[in-house]
Amino acid sequence: MKKQRPVNLDLRTIQMPVTAIASILHRISGIITFAAVGILLWLLSISLSSQEGFMQAATILSSPVVKFIFWGILTALAYHICGGIRHLLMDFGYIEENLATGTRSAQVAMMLTLVLSILAGVLLW
Numbered sequence: 001m002k003k004q005r006p007v008n009l010d011l012r013t014i015q016m017p018v019t020a021i022a023s024i025l026h027r028i029s030g031i032i033t034f035a036a037v038g039i040l041l042w043l044l045s046i047s048l049s050s051q052e053g054f055m056q057a058a059t060i061l062s063s064p065v066v067k068f069i070f071w072g073i074l075t076a077l078a079y080h081i082c083g084g085i086r087h088l089l090m091d092f093g094y095i096e097e098n099l100a101t102g103t104r105s106a107q108v109a110m111m112l113t114l115v116l117s118i119l120a121g122v123l124l125w
Contacts, residue, residue, distance in 0.1 A: 019099075022106035026083035032076035039073070067124050071117075074124075078116040082109040 008014060047057035060066055086109045089095045095105050 017103065018106045019102045022083060022109060025079060029076040029080040032073065033080050036073040071121055071124050074120040075113065075117040079113040082112050
């Protein structure tokens with residue numbers, strides 16, 4: 001028996017729920033945070049090598065492009081932490097695991113990340 005089901009492969013027309021978007025963003029922010037550890041450790045090793053190394057790291061961090069990358073790293077880290085706390089609260093039973101509460105907690109995590117991202121931008125610039 002062959003089932004004739006409609007197949008929609010156009011990703012632009014699929015309406016993804018907020019919880020799915022939050023889950024995808026949490027994974028992406030984890031990858032960005034993991035990759036950023038190498039960059040941040042490199043900058044730390046330069047800054048701790050000598051006084052000249054510290055000045056070189058300070059010069060690198062004063063560039064607008066590097067500030068934007070650093071802001072992106074901080075935003076990814078903030079979202080990953082907010083999403084991780086959301087998951088921990090759900091795992092420990094402090095947040096119910098139903099669609100309405102999951103949607104609301106995902107929205108709260110995204111809004112909190114937006115506020116933290118703005119604060120990080122203000123601190124960097």
